[in-house]
Amino acid sequence: xxxxxxxxxxxxxxxxxxxxxxxxxxxxxxxxxxxxxxxxxxxxxxxxxxxxxxxxxxxxxxxxxxxxxxxxxxxxxxxxxxxxxxxxxxxxxxxxxxxxxxxxxxxxxxxxxxxxxxxxxxxxxxxxxxxxxx
Amino acid sequence: xxxxxxxxxxxxxxxxxxxxxxxxxxxxxxxxxxxxxxxxxxxxxxxxxxxxxxxxxxxxxxxxxxxxxxxxxxxxxxxxxxxxxxxxxxxxxxxxxxxxxxxxxxxxxxxxxxxxxxx
Numbered sequence: 001x002x003x004x005x006x007x008x009x010x011x012x013x014x015x016x017x018x019x020x021x022x023x024x025x026x027x028x029x030x031x032x033x034x035x036x037x038x039x040x041x042x043x044x045x046x047x048x049x050x051x052x053x054x055x056x057x058x059x060x061x062x063x064x065x066x067x068x069x070x071x072x073x074x075x076x077x078x079x080x081x082x083x084x085x086x087x088x089x090x091x092x093x094x095x096x097x098x099x100x101x102x103x104x105x106x107x108x109x110x111x112x113x114x115x116x117x118x119x120x121x122x123x124x125x126x127x128x129x130x131x132x133x134x
Numbered sequence: 135x136x137x138x139x140x141x142x143x144x145x146x147x148x149x150x151x152x153x154x155x156x157x158x159x160x161x162x163x164x165x166x167x168x169x170x171x172x173x174x175x176x177x178x179x180x181x182x183x184x185x186x187x188x189x190x191x192x193x194x195x196x197x198x199x200x201x202x203x204x205x206x207x208x209x210x211x212x213x214x215x216x217x218x219x220x221x222x223x224x225x226x227x228x229x230x231x232x233x234x235x236x237x238x239x240x241x242x243x244x245x246x247x248x249x250x251x252x253x
Contacts, residue, residue: 025155032162035170042173046180107195127188
């Protein structure tokens with residue numbers, strides 16, 4: 001009789017515990033997934049920065065660079081968006097913006113900003129030896 | 135009694151399920167953290183390479199502005215970024231043209247110097 005009266009309480013306690021544990025685990029799992037996605041975006045950003053540097057050294061002008069990067073020109077900036085696999089897409093979460101900034105001596109400088117979901121991953125400038133043709 | 139046993143079995147099953155979920159969550163967090171560390175290293179390396187390359191190109195551009203020479207001995211200069219990565223650039227004047235004869239970054243793999251291949 002005593003044990004029988006404890007069943008509803010035990011079930012209730014268990015249910016609360018299960019819900020609490022599930023909520024904590026769900027938060028932990030989602031945090032892990034977010035961390036993983038952010039890390040992937042960071043890797044993509046590092047690779048794309050090196051790629052942009054290499055292509056800019058080869059490109060004869062910015063139009064050719066746009067073609068090489070498969071990007072778009074918006075307000076004198078070159079914008080390329082990537083998915084987390086590093087493929088160029090229309091609405092990817094990783095956005096690379098290249099803007100021709102200045103000639104520093106004989107050097108042309110290109111500012112590169114890579115953003116993942118409004119979070120800046122990379123902000124740097126790359127130079128090139130050959131004459132700049134913006 | 136039967137209800138009691140079935141409740142205990144259910145509790146055990148739920149507990150096992152929770153342990154599985156906890157393991158999965160822990161693995162996801164640990165993997166994400168490791169990936170994050172690796173990605174930041176990769177970014178540091180890429181930014182270091184860019185920083186060194188910028189310094190190297192700046193130096194070559196300065197040399198190009200000097201009066202052209204017919205033939206000179208190779209000139210080597212080493213550039214270091216804030217992380218300590220190094221880039222060694224060698225240039226030489228050949229027929230009044232400045233030629234880059236060496237662009238060696240320590241962070242780029244070089245398989246020309248007897249690298250032992252593990253079985």
